[in-house]
Amino acid sequence: MGGLSGGGFLLRAQMQGFVDASLAGLEAGGEEVLLTLAPGxxxxxxxxxxxxxxxxxxxxxxxxxxxxxxxxxxxxxxxxxxxxxxxxxxxxxxxxxxxxxxxxxxxxxxxxxxxxxxxxxxxxxxxxxxxxxxxxPEGLVLRGVVVRRSDGTAVPGATVRLPAEGFLGEFDMGFDGSAFEDIEDEVDGAAEGMNAMSGFSRTTVRTGADGRFEIRGLEEGKVRLMASFKGLAPQTVRGISVPAAEELRIELSEEAAIEGTVTDASGAPKAGAMVMIQRVPMLMRMATTDASGRYRIGGVGAGPYLFYVMEGDLAGMAGGAGLNMKSEPVTLEEGKTVRKDHRLGEGIRVTGRVTRGGEPVGSVMVMMLPASGGGPMGMMAGGGGFAMGSTKEDGTFLITGVNPGRYTISVQTNFGGGPGGGDPLEVPKGSTEIRHDIRLPENAIRGVVLDESGEPVSGAVVRAVQEGKAITHVSDIGGAIEAMGGQAFTGEDGRFEIGEMKPGTYRVEVQAQGFPTKGVEGVAAVENGPEVRVVLSKGEEVRVRVLDADGAPVSGAALFLSDAEGRELTNLVQFDAVRTGEDGRASLRAPPGTLRFEA
CATH class of the missing domain: 2.60.40.1120 (Carboxypeptidase-like, regulatory domain)
Known part of the structure; x- marks a missing residue:
């Protein structure tokens, strides 16, 4: 396989009748790879x-x-x-x-x-x-009606979705992966990836002329439903009992919307720019500007969002053409359309070149995150912002529209890995352009993650944090990236590799579904170092109940866990914290020791 550069590749061999064989964390230009297929x-x-x-x-x-x-x-x-x-x-x-x-x-x-x-x-x-x-078996039936909240009238043709279990079931991009099929030839797996990220449904139905719907084949217990209709705000209802004592009523509010014009640095309309709003981590909507540079995004609920404008596209990035994107917070209101214009290139330009061993590194993402304030919870609320761009074939990058301030600049060399090794970067007031070159180090941490029986744990998230620094869910994102040496996922054999790390000693933290977070202290990032062995235990089950000031149960509360030193132990391998049910109760697995819980 030629024409490759960089690392973080997953290689898989498949043949009918044989068990798939795969290797993760591969570097282009390395030694010959051997994959052995065993009969299945x-x-x-x-x-x-x-x-x-x-x-x-x-x-x-x-x-x-x-x-x-x-x-x-x-x-x-x-x-x-x-x-x-x-x-x-x-x-x-x-x-x-x-x-x-x-x-x-x-x-x-x-x-x-x-x-x-x-x-x-x-x-x-x-x-x-x-x-x-x-x-x-035939199963149980859930019946309901979708109405407008403003006047109680029925909403015919509304989509009602029973999402898959887990957090990703509620991920909502408002479309399916077919919107990305045009870049499939340029970006391997793009359509599958975007389809996955647009949400998984167990069942989808539409309401009739009277706004009513039926979902059949359910088991006794609790379910959640997602309802949507063009021109109205989507609604997610959780904790629905099956069988239900009465008909379920879902009320949809009037949509919030945003519109505006995107222009280039000269003020001329910019056609084909991608505009996106996101409520982290659940909802995302996109639009492309027309020939006049205009865009409109509707069909969302009121509240804070992150607003992005992307110059370039994913296919162009894969081909080494470069990509530029900037985010900023925006608040939308029910039944209203917010005006938001954007001028590309406005602000300070940050340029540079990414190299590895003196050679240029193309088609990787360079990210600039504020070094203070915001944080993951701030981003979930729509606060804070960042800027990013991709490198061209010669390793050069350009990030435009950067505001003055202190940032952490880092490189993400593979999707789902890193970013690691962030450098502090000061963008002074009054400047028009600054240059910051990035040299990727060649140190690495390699290892294997096993359970107590010695079986490999696949799909675990492994991250390296600089010794003496802690990352919490209330950390500022820039500081967290600067402290993090890198991140990787384990393969089917439980093995991982975090590459391109700065020299030093790190704490390796591992998170996997069904296990509490495990930390290993004093792991050195070196060239060709020994393999780290991490054994995950089930820990203890902790039951938590969350109540409000009046003693009533709080459903949907996110639970965060940290140790006595303030280090984050919340297992986010499913992209969300554990949340309480309708009765305010939840359970999670925790390691032994003195722990701090936060709801």
Whole structure:
């Protein structure tokens, strides 16, 4: 495979009937890579409904019993399959999964209007096929109506979505991945990635002429629903009981909107610029300016957002053409359209060149984050901002529109890794352009993450933090990036590599689904250093209840956990903190020691 540069590559080999083999954290130009394919087993089955009739359209989700962790979120194909399962269309209700690693497997099947079913303890042997049969019961029905909050009138044609379990089910970009198919040839996996990030649905229905809807095939318990309609603000309702005692009523408010004109540095209209607003971390909306430089984004709720304008595009970045983007806070109001014009290039220009070993590094992202104030929670509320740009083939970059102040400037060499090794950068008042070259170091921390039984933990987030510094959820983002030496995900073999690190000693922190955060002190970043072995234990289950001042339960409260030194222990591997249910209760896993909880 030629034409590659940099590191952080994931390489996977696949062949029918064999277990996939993969290696993560690979560097271009390195030694020859060996991937060994081992024969796999297969599971074949039939899916029927309660009357014995074949279910012709369904999804199958499979997992090997005893495996730890989740697929790497940057490996879109596997991550999406892990979230939603593999789709099957067959008139006889047949499916076949092959290339499975020997062991005991669990299979879950879901289909529209039917309750899910699963089979566990399925023995899989290399070169052999195991037959299973699954019956999907009718399940329970949830009925509801969508109305306008302003006058109570019905909303026909509204979309009502039952999101997948987990945080990403509620991620809302307002479109599907087809909007990105035009850049698929230029950016591998872009369509799959954007489709994943636009939210996973278990079931989607539309309201009838009277605004009513039905969702079938539910199990007893609690569910959440997301409702939306053009011209109205989307609404998420959590903690809905199934079966429900009465018809569910979902009220949609009038939309908030933003519009304006984007111009270039000379004041001429800029066509084709991408404008985006984001409420971190749940919602994102995009628009492209027309020939007159105008844009409009609607269909969102009132509140604070981050406002972005992007000059260039992802395909251009992949081709080495460069990309520039800046963010700033904006507040939208219900039923109103906020005017927001933007002039590209306005402000101070930051230029430079990124090199590794004296050679230019192209198509990587250079980020500038404020070195004080804001922080992750501030960004979630719409405060704070940042600027970013990508390098061209010769390693040069240009970031425009930068305000005076103190920043941390860093390089993200692979999607989902880093950024690490941030440099402090002062942008003085009165300046028009400053230059800052970045030389990527060649030190690394390599290791493997295992559970207590010695099995590898895949999909774990591993980050290195400079010794003596702590990152908390209330840290300013610039300071956090400066303290962080880098980040990586573990592969299927549990191994990771954090490359291009500044020399020094770090605390390695590991987070994986179902485990508390584990820290390893005194790990040195060097060339060709020894492998770090991290063993994750289940820790202790801690039950928490959150009440308001009147003693009533608070649902949806985010729970944060830190140790006695103030170091963050909150497990954010699912991109969100643990949140309380309708009764104000939640449970999370914690390591032994003196801990601090915050709601």
């Amino acid at each position: 087993g297969a599971i074949a089955g039939t899916v029927t409904d309660g009357d014995g009739k074949p279910v012709t359209s369904f999804r199958v989700n499979s997992s090997r019993e005893g495996d730890s962790g989740t697929p790497n979120p940057m490996d879109w194909e596997r991550f999406a399959a892990g979230m939603m399962g593999t789709p099957f269309e067959d008139p006889a209700g047949r499916f076949r999964l092959e290339g499975l690693e020997p062991g005991n497997w669990k299979v879950e099947v879901t289909a529209d209007a039917l309750a899910p079913a699963e089979a566990a303890g399925i023995a899989v042997a290399a070169g052999e096929e195991t037959e299973v049969a699954l019956v999907l």
